[in-house]
Amino acid sequence: MKFSMGNIQFYWDKESTTNFYQKVADSSVEHVYLGESVCSKRRELRLDDWLEVGRELSKKGKSVVLSSLALLEAKSELATLKKVCLNGELKVEANDFGAVEILTEAKVPFVAGAALNIYNQHDLKVLLDRGMQRWVAPVELSRDWLLNISKGCEELGIKGKFETEVYGYGYLPLAYSARCFTARSEDRPKDQCALCCIKYPEGRKIDSQEGLELFRMNGIQTMSGTVQNLINDLPSMAGLVDIVRMSPHSLEVFDWLDKFENALVDHSRIPLEGFCNGYWHKIEGMKAV
DSSP states (O other): OEEEEOOOOSOOOHHHHHHHHHHHHHSSOSEEEESOOSOTTOOSSOHHHHHHHHHHHHHTTOEEEEEOOSOOOSHHHHHHHHHHHTOSSSEEEEOSHHHHHHHHHTTOOEEEOGGGOOOSHHHHHHHHHHTEEEEEOOTTOOHHHHHHHHHHHHHHTOTTSSEEEEEEEEEEEEEEOSSOHHHHHTTOOGGGOTTGGGGOTTOEEEEOTTSOEEEEEETTEEEEEEEEEOGGGGGGGTTTOSEEEEOOSSTHHHHHHHHHHHHHHHOOOOOOTTEEOTGGGTSOTTOOO
């Protein structure tokens, strides 16, 4: 089992982003995702900048993937998507079926991102035939569901022909909308948002009336209110999961990467107070088992 560092879901300034990936370069993580997958207005780093970061990480022996937008809303975004998909250097994580179409036509192998919402072996076979090399499971899938898909893939003769990746640590991306929730929270129209997301490097908390951390708003993206942490569930992934994704929201992700790697060796268990792992256990996602 290997580990990946997911792309930064939040809007960080260029210096913070660059410093983060310098730490990634020196870390033990094998797979790294780069790029903007939430909002096209976030341009602290542009495509050429991301490609340069990717080159530096590749020199450090990392397997680098460039993530595409999950929700396209304008022709300009489609033009950028084509540039991302046809960058000619890095693999691409397709988070939208427009990206899948472009990559398929160009005969470029790709990673099927969680935002594609693939829930069964038949869809996986379709994507495999189109060039998929890795599938990132939707964050709400349980181990039991994944096990059933694995059995279905075996029946179709496609088991072992692609990698399976799950979100192991981080705020979970739950939904996307044409509305910008962060701008609305500041009483700004979406078209005049003033890029206010950059003021919230871990998103904005949304609490219930009872004070429960329910969600995080991150621009057009709704995320889980607490961090998912599957460190105690690593043994149950054996034979099902090839790559465990660490999704960053702060530099704490490097400490947890070390803990995850140690847990694979010594099978240690850690109290999960303040975290969640319910989806993996087929219960409410916000709960912890």
